[in-house]
Amino acid sequence: MRILDKKALFNWRTTGSALILTVVLTSLLAIVGVLFVMMSRVDKIATSAILENKELNFAVESVIAKITEELVLDVPGVVGQEYHDYPGPQDKWLASFEPYRSGNNYYWRQISDLTGYLTGYARDVQAKVLPEYSPITDFNQPAATADADGDGVSDSKWAKLNDITSSKGKPIYAAIRIIDNGGMLNVNTALKFDPGGRRETVDGSSQMQINLIALAGRAGNLPTLANEIDLLKARANYGAGVDYMDINKYEKDVIWRYDEPNGPYTPFDISDELELRYRFLLNNTAIDTRLEDWAVEFRRATLSTPVASGGQQLDAWFKRAYDTGNVDPNYAYRHIATTYNIDRIIDPNGRKMVNVNTAPLNQIHQALLAGINSAERERIAAQLAVNIIDFRDVDVDVTTFSSGGRTYYGFEAQPFISEMAFKISQTDPATSTNNYFAIELHNPFNVDIPLSSFRLELRLNNAVVSTINLAPHVMASNSRFVITNSSDASREFGITGLMSIGSGKEDGNLLLAKYSLVSTDPLIYTLSERYDIYLLRKVGPADLYLDQQKTEDAWFAWDSAKGKSQFYCRPDSNWNVIYQNLESTSNTLGKTNAATATRKNYNLENFMSRFVTAGDITRVVTFGPSIDPNDMIGVRLALEPPEELVRLDWRNPAFANVLQYLTVIDPTIFGWGLNETRIKGRININTAPWFVMAQLPWMRPPIAQAIVAHRDSSAGGFRSISELVLVAGMDFYSADPADLTTFPDLTPGDGAGGDFEERDVIFSRISNLATVRSDVFTAYILARIGVDGPQKRVIAIFDRSTVSSAGDKVRIVALHPVPDPR
Numbered sequence: 001m002r003i004l005d006k007k008a009l010f011n012w013r014t015t016g017s018a019l020i021l022t023v024v025l026t027s028l029l030a031i032v033g034v035l036f037v038m039m040s041r042v043d044k045i046a047t048s049a050i051l052e053n054k055e056l057n058f059a060v061e062s063v064i065a066k067i068t069e070e071l072v073l074d075v076p077g078v079v080g081q082e083y084h085d086y087p088g089p090q091d092k093w094l095a096s097f098e099p100y101r102s103g104n105n106y107y108w109r110q111i112s113d114l115t116g117y118l119t120g121y122a123r124d125v126q127a128k129v130l131p132e133y134s135p136i137t138d139f140n141q142p143a144a145t146a147d148a149d150g151d152g153v154s155d156s157k158w159a160k161l162n163d164i165t166s167s168k169g170k171p172i173y174a175a176i177r178i179i180d181n182g183g184m185l186n187v188n189t190a191l192k193f194d195p196g197g198r199r200e201t202v203d204g205s206s207q208m209q210i211n212l213i214a215l216a217g218r219a220g221n222l223p224t225l226a227n228e229i230d231l232l233k234a235r236a237n238y239g240a241g242v243d244y245m246d247i248n249k250y251e252k253d254v255i256w257r258y259d260e261p262n263g264p265y266t267p268f269d270i271s272d273e274l275e276l277r278y279r280f281l282l283n284n285t286a287i288d289t290r291l292e293d294w295a296v297e298f299r300r301a302t303l304s305t306p307v308a309s310g311g312q313q314l315d316a317w318f319k320r321a322y323d324t325g326n327v328d329p330n331y332a333y334r335h336i337a338t339t340y341n342i343d344r345i346i347d348p349n350g351r352k353m354v355n356v357n358t359a360p361l362n363q364i365h366q367a368l369l370a371g372i373n374s375a376e377r378e379r380i381a382a383q384l385a386v387n388i389i390d391f392r393d394v395d396v397d398v399t400t401f402s403s404g405g406r407t408y409y410g411f412e413a414q415p416f417i418s419e420m421a422f423k424i425s426q427t428d429p430a431t432s433t434n435n436y437f438a439i440e441l442h443n444p445f446n447v448d449i450p451l452s453s454f455r456l457e458l459r460l461n462n463a464v465v466s467t468i469n470l471a472p473h474v475m476a477s478n479s480r481f482v483i484t485n486s487s488d489a490s491r492e493f494g495i496t497g498l499m500s501i502g503s504g505k506e507d508g509n510l511l512l513a514k515y516s517l518v519s520t521d522p523l524i525y526t527l528s529e530r531y532d533i534y535l536l537r538k539v540g541p542a543d544l545y546l547d548q549q550k551t552e553d554a555w556f557a558w559d560s561a562k563g564k565s566q567f568y569c570r571p572d573s574n575w576n577v578i579y580q581n582l583e584s585t586s587n588t589l590g591k592t593n594a595a596t597a598t599r600k601n602y603n604l605e606n607f608m609s610r611f612v613t614a615g616d617i618t619r620v621v622t623f624g625p626s627i628d629p630n631d632m633i634g635v636r637l638a639l640e641p642p643e644e645l646v647r648l649d650w651r652n653p654a655f656a657n658v659l660q661y662l663t664v665i666d667p668t669i670f671g672w673g674l675n676e677t678r679i680k681g682r683i684n685i686n687t688a689p690w691f692v693m694a695q696l697p698w699m700r701p702p703i704a705q706a707i708v709a710h711r712d713s714s715a716g717g718f719r720s721i722s723e724l725v726l727v728a729g730m731d732f733y734s735a736d737p738a739d740l741t742t743f744p745d746l747t748p749g750d751g752a753g754g755d756f757e758e759r760d761v762i763f764s765r766i767s768n769l770a771t772v773r774s775d776v777f778t779a780y781i782l783a784r785i786g787v788d789g790p791q792k793r794v795i796a797i798f799d800r801s802t803v804s805s806a807g808d809k810v811r812i813v814a815l816h817p818v819p820d821p822r
Contacts, residue, residue: 051167052785056792059172059783062164064796066114067093067178067779068810071800076773077350078806083660084772085180086686086717092122094777095155097183098322098689099127106318108155109712112148112178117159127318128154129310132821136173136787146175149280149780150793150818152306153317156782170786181341181797182684182774185212185692187291188235188267188339189255189681192228193697195247200743202697203612204765205665207681208251211695215333216295227295234294237264255680256670266290268339270797270814277778277795279306279818281320281335291339298337301330305821323691325705336692340813342801343684343771344677345663350804352677353663356617357610361389361401364662371658378404380622384648386410387620394609396449398539398625409544411604411624413449415475416577416634417535417549418442419569419589421493422512424556426563429515429525436489436565437512439533440482440589442572443475445605450474453538454546456483458511458531462629465531466509473502480590485510492565498590513556525558534629544625545632549580571595574751575604580634600640603752612746614664615722615767618648618756619746643756650725650760659722665768678801682771685724686717696766698744703729703762721770724763734759775801776813793818 070093074081087094087110096109106127113122130147136158138144145154156175164172190212194202202209216227229244235254236244241264243249253262261267272291276298278284283302292298307317320332345353347370354367368381382403389399390410399410418440425434439456443449451470458465468483475481482504484490490499490506498504516528535547555566567589568582576597585593604621611617623636623646637646648655667676683692685707694704710727711717724730733740739753744765747757757764777798784791797813 052790053792055166055172055785056783056790059161059164059174060781060792060794062161063114063174063176063781063783064779064812064815067176067796067798070114071777071798071810072803072806072808075350075800075803076346076348077804083348084686084717084719085182085684085774086711086772088716090716092119093178094687095177095179097179097687099318100322101318101324106314111156112176114176114178115159115162118157121157125154125157129307129314130154132306133791136784146782147306148175148177148782150306150782150821151279151282151303151317152308153314155280166785166789170789173784173787175782177780179778180684180687180774181338181776181778182343182682182771183687183689183692184336184338184341185210185215185683185695186339186341186681187212187272187337190695191231191247202743202765203746204697204768205612206251207255207769208247209697210681210683210769211697214695215297215337218297218329219327230294234290235265235267237266240264252670256667256672258678270339273339273797274795274814274816276334276337276339277797279821280780281332282306282821283334284819291337295333298334302332302334323689325690325701327691331691336689340797341774341776342678342680342799343682343774344801345666345679346677347661352675353661355664355666355668356388356614356662357392357664358666358668361385361399364388365401365403367661368658371661372655373657374654382406382408383622383624384620387622387624388617391620392610396447398537398544400539407542409539409542409625411621413443413445413447414537414546415441415443415449415454415481415535416547417533417570418480418572418577419567419585419593420512420533420549420582421565421567421587421589422555423492423565424513424515424558424561424563429558429562430517432511432514433486435513436485436492437510438482438484438489438493438495438589439510440480441475441535442480442577443477444572444575444577446477448474448476451481455536455538457534457536458509459534460529460531466511468507468509470505473505479503481505482589483507483510493587493589495589503590512551515558527553527556527558530556537625542627544627545629546625547580547632547634548629549582569593569595571597573597574601576601578602578604578634578637580638597751600637601750601752601755602637602643602646603747603750603755603757605747605750611664613764613768614659614662615650615760615764616746617658617662618650618760620648621646622648647756649756650722650763656720656722659767660720678775682769684772684774685721685770686711686772687774696769698762698765700729700732703727703732718772721767721772722763724770725760730762731759733761775799
């Protein structure tokens with residue numbers, strides 16, 4: 001056995017340790033090297049990811065810039081764009097709000113084409129199920145469908161962004177869907193059909209009359225009073241510091257505020273908006289908002305994840321995206337509600353509309369000239385302008401206006417000749433004081449009429465024989481005033497009491513006939529002269545002819561008329577008093593007569609001190625008094641012309657654009673400056689689903705559905721809100737030949753069945769609350785690097801309500817990345 005000495009053993013051990021140490025160090029160096037390489041690679045990947053994210057952000061910014069540019073260029077008056085916003089050929093950037101069904105497939109009537117690349121391929125695009133991410137495989141044939149909003153169903157197409165590439169030279173693609181917030185119900189401005197709890201007050205004057213409460217219930221589970229109270233409380237800080245039941249204060253301090261509400265009000269905000277807009281109609285179950293706490297219907301019957309397959313899942317999506325008219329219980333309320341929508345009362349030139357309740361005469365005249373397209377444009381505009389002024393003012397003074405070498409006089413309240421009476425002496429009619437005469441005037445208007453500028457003239461062959469001045473008397477509203485030729489005549493006709501209270505006048509100039517003695521044996525008198533009666537009014541230097549009544553020889557034939565009182569009247573109901581035809585009656589001087597009214601009722605009661613809605617302009621007649629003795633109201637209407645010859649007819653294309661220039665709803669009323677034009681919460685009839693339009697006051701679901709069908713079958717939607725009257729069913733309240741005796745008619749029970757007021761009453765009641773254009777839009781943007789690179793989703797809300805020139809900026813209300821579905 002070999003025994004190593006200690007020295008040799010030591011040398012062997014140290015040599016082995018060195019070798020081991022070398023191996024360990026080499027391994028450590030290798031590991032460090034690998035870690036260094038890995039860290040470098042991670043840094044490179046991170047750097048690349050950061051760079052790609054920046055490039056995607058840049059792509060999104062480019063898309064946003066393009067959208068803002070398009071929105072600016074689409075404002076009326078900026079570059080002469082069309083007036084209305086409708087997803088059609090003139091607004092290719094705007095997508096249809098909801099899909100439609102054809103056979104077993106679903107389609108978008110139009111998808112957004114922001115770049116022009118999709119021209120010819122953006123109409124009637126089929127909606128298909130798409131995964132959250134899939135490569136672009138067919139881009140070269142403009143059919144590369146995409147899901148911009150992220151609900152799992154295609155709603156757009158990919159387009160390559162020109163002049164933009166990634167750092168590695170890859171193209172940048174974008175899918176874009178832009179929808180209109182004006183097609184939704186504003187949860188901060190609407191309330192219910194009758195906010196004050198009284199149906200008869202629902203006149204369409206306030207956004208609060210739009211029926212938001214409908215979104216708190218469904219068929220079989222209708223909204224309750226508790227739902228209404230909960231809504232009022234939620235928007236009014238739950239009663240802390242403000243009376244949540246004071247809806248007038250809420251309207252003033254919230255609806256008509258454009259920044260923060262005035263006071264402790266708590267309207268729904270952008271957090272609610274982003275949840276509502278999340279992936280179009282998906283419910284992000286990980287997030288609940290105050291709005292969802294109010295109306296739990298925003299949570300029910302919703303999809304929480306994108307559609308993953310076709311068939312039944314796609315059918316389920318469609319039921320939530322579109323209601324066929326049966327009020328499907330699965331219809332998603334969340335996509336038809338918004339916290340933020342605005343449009344403006346601007347005309348096609350971008351200027352503020354003219355308020356017919358406050359604007360001076362010349363502005364109204366110019367607005368009418370711009371809106372009327374007729375050979376009689378000048379006459380109609382001038383006459384309507386003065387009539388509008390006299391409709392809205394509280395006095396009864398006639399407005400005058402000179403235009404085109406002619407002076408126009410406003411149609412004001414006036415009396416009409418309503419009855420006449422006479423008794424011819426049996427013994428000596430040649431002595432005029434032996435004969436008794438009476439003339440009754442009737443004021444059918446709801447205003448008092450001072451008679452200081454009025455007079456009666458008795459004429460023979462149009463030559464004035466005598467004059468009866470009516471000053472200083474005043475006719476009370478709906479009253480009668482009687483003139484007799486003597487106190488004996490007043491006693492004979494039983495109206496001395498009228499004379500004693502100032503409701504009549506005795507004037508010896510009243511002489512309707514003269515007699516001559518023909519024979520004394522037998523005693524015979526003959527009618528030598530009879531006089532016609534004219535009612536005139538002095539306006540400045542002019543005499544206006546208001547009414548006339550011709551007498552007849554037969555009335556004064558002495559052999560048949562002597563010694564007895566005779567009475568002739570015009571029917572004074574249903575405005576037949578305007579017609580200059582008398583019929584025999586009993587003595588009703590100073591009282592309502594019982595004559596039958598059978599002729600056309602034009603319902604001339606048009607004095608309200610203001611227009612309630614813009615649509616009520618058609619209550620104003622297009623004629624006025626004249627200096628021509630043969631051109632009075634009774635003469636003009638004697639042949640009972642159709643109403644379209646004496647009023648504006650919204651169905652006439654010549655007047656279709658008038659309401660692009662005239663308005664009634666106006667922020668100035670609520671204390672804002674004369675240049676403020678923004679209006680919250682109105683509904684764009686060019687983009688809103690039928691269910692949204694059905695919540696307008698007095699609207700009916702079948703009519704709302706007909707509006708959508710008419711809109712989408714016409715070339716380019718509604719150009720003006722007045723075109724609504726062309727839709728079948730909008731004349732619902734004139735279908736009954738009887739007169740409308742309740743609201744929504746402003747003059748119920750007026751006896752004018754089926755007139756323009758009844759035919760267009762639904763339109764008139766919604767004309768303040770409907771619009772054809774919008775200023776707030778939501779854009780769903782999906783950007784991708786290359787055909788199969790990384791992508792990013794964002795949602796952006798744009799407000800262009802302060803844009804009036806090409807240099808103005810669109811406000812971006814929200815820009816938010818869309819989180820992954822959970």
